[in-house]
Amino acid sequence: MNLDRRVGWRRSGLLPTLAMKILTTFYRRMLVVALSIEEWSAAPEPPAGFAVRLLGLDDLRAYLRLRPDQGESVIRARLALGDRCFGVWRGPDLLHTGWVATRSACPVPYLEHEIRLLPGDVHPYDHHTRADARRLGIARLRMDAVFEACRSEGYRRSVGVVAWENATAIAAARAASYHVLGLVSRARFGRWRRLRVERWSDEPMPAFVAAGRE
Numbered sequence: 001m002n003l004d005r006r007v008g009w010r011r012s013g014l015l016p017t018l019a020m021k022i023l024t025t026f027y028r029r030m031l032v033v034a035l036s037i038e039e040w041s042a043a044p045e046p047p048a049g050f051a052v053r054l055l056g057l058d059d060l061r062a063y064l065r066l067r068p069d070q071g072e073s074v075i076r077a078r079l080a081l082g083d084r085c086f087g088v089w090r091g092p093d094l095l096h097t098g099w100v101a102t103r104s105a106c107p108v109p110y111l112e113h114e115i116r117l118l119p120g121d122v123h124p125y126d127h128h129t130r131a132d133a134r135r136l137g138i139a140r141l142r143m144d145a146v147f148e149a150c151r152s153e154g155y156r157r158s159v160g161v162v163a164w165e166n167a168t169a170i171a172a173a174r175a176a177s178y179h180v181l182g183l184v185s186r187a188r189f190g191r192w193r194r195l196r197v198e199r200w201s202d203e204p205m206p207a208f209v210a211a212g213r214e
Helices: 002-011 017-025 058-065 072-080 137-150 167-175
Strands: 026-038 051-054 084-088 093-102 105-108 113-116 120-127 157-163 177-189 194-199 207-210
Touching: 017 026, 017 177, 026 137, 026 167, 058 072, 058 084, 058 093, 084 137, 093 137, 093 157, 120 137, 167 177, 194 207
Parallel strands: 120 157
Antiparallel strands: 026 157, 026 177, 051 084, 084 093, 093 120, 105 113, 113 207, 177 194
């Protein structure tokens, strides 16, 4: 399913920002998107002057300078679970980071649920670019490195989730040639909660379960 067919209405401004914030307190939607790692091709002309590598605890200080909104304990917990973070550097400066998980159950905090990956799937999440380094093509460098590493380990597909109202993230997913598998909606009123999954593709789609449930 093409992304443009499902999200073009939001560009008309039908839902003002304030109204959207109020709405998403009770009702949230995320597109489930995927692309084939096996068919992924690296950028033919990558931007010069940047280096991509896997980050470790030795890079924690540089990471927290880029992401002061995240605590050290969060990063250590992700690494302990086996999640990996790839970073794009220009000299000593860390400009862009992105995480990828291969474990079977990955949290999706926005939905208060977990995505249960199918065999062969990886789940990229939490990408961030420094404001003055945007639109330089460095996110593609990170994706090339991630997918090359995952493909060499036998993984076949990248599965992500994108908030319905996040036009920037949807544009990035479209540019990377992700396609839509379906839509996950979560409604919450007090203690009552309900999750609805819509499948828009014949391609296998991962399950979503309440966080912490076996």
